[in-house]
Amino acid sequence: MADFAAKLSLTLQQMYNRVAGCEAGLLSPVAIERGLDLLKKLGYPTPLLNRLPTESFDRTFPLANPLTRITELAPKTIFDLGCGTALDALFCAQILPECELIVGVDSSSGLLNEGRKRLNNFPLHAAKTTLIEADLNQLNRDLRQLGSWNRPNSFDLILMNGSFNLVYDKMNFFHTLTELLSCDGTILIYDFLLIEPLPPGFSDEIDNWLWNVGGALHEDELSRIIRGMDLDLVSVKELEIINPVARCEIIIEKS
Numbered sequence: 001m002a003d004f005a006a007k008l009s010l011t012l013q014q015m016y017n018r019v020a021g022c023e024a025g026l027l028s029p030v031a032i033e034r035g036l037d038l039l040k041k042l043g044y045p046t047p048l049l050n051r052l053p054t055e056s057f058d059r060t061f062p063l064a065n066p067l068t069r070i071t072e073l074a075p076k077t078i079f080d081l082g083c084g085t086a087l088d089a090l091f092c093a094q095i096l097p098e099c100e101l102i103v104g105v106d107s108s109s110g111l112l113n114e115g116r117k118r119l120n121n122f123p124l125h126a127a128k129t130t131l132i133e134a135d136l137n138q139l140n141r142d143l144r145q146l147g148s149w150n151r152p153n154s155f156d157l158i159l160m161n162g163s164f165n166l167v168y169d170k171m172n173f174f175h176t177l178t179e180l181l182s183c184d185g186t187i188l189i190y191d192f193l194l195i196e197p198l199p200p201g202f203s204d205e206i207d208n209w210l211w212n213v214g215g216a217l218h219e220d221e222l223s224r225i226i227r228g229m230d231l232d233l234v235s236v237k238e239l240e241i242i243n244p245v246a247r248c249e250i251i252i253e254k255s
């Protein structure tokens, strides 16, 4: 199964790099909302959106607006895994004056470069934001290999806005997250949970993982995975039902 994870990572990296490298046309046959319309529908605050040129939203793919929840949590350090063009990272830097460090991780160098270009227009916020290329399917190994990177021992908030279901081995992944999360920290996930079983064999196809459904878990499965891992599933909030999944906000904390 290591082969499946490696192939999944490579396929997603190639797909998102293609998204980053071409005009909006690449995804036009895919029936998903995107760009400014998507961000408005998800409830991102208009004053924040108005600070950026409209075209800068073309390559953002959030599953929800996390900013209200993050403001309540008031983290000093944020690890945004699967950050894409780092829109959430930039907004967090702008709305959380107490936040000291935001680290975004993504496997698409193309999306990260778009994010770096945008951050360059906001030097004050860029100063507390670091974007690094790494593979979530081997996060532990990749972070160890980034020897020169001066990372804190732990983070107050680990955010995954649309990237959790793209991780293959979720149990192994949570072991890594547990090590990265501070004692009173929060893992905040926006992704789909299954509300009906997937057809047999559906998740064996890489293509079915690319839009976050093939790797979706049922809530009970998620609970089972984190049980005994020093983590508590604090809440699951359904934001929208799109059978066979529900778009959800998932909050996990250390026990």
Ligand SMILES: C[S@@+](CC[C@H](N)C(=O)[O-])C[C@H]1O[C@@H](n2cnc3c(N)ncnc32)[C@H](O)[C@@H]1O
Pocket: 008, 009, 012, 013, 016, 059, 060, 061, 062, 063, 081, 082, 083, 084, 085, 086, 087, 088, 105, 106, 107, 108, 111, 134, 135, 136, 137, 160, 161, 162, 163, 166
């Ligand atoms: C649905 S998009 C969400 C992007 C971002 N959070 C946003 O709100 O725009 C999923 C992101 O996960 C990244 N991704 C997918 N698989 C990954 C992996 N194995 N390692 C790191 N990043 C990955 C993609 O490159 C993409 O940026």
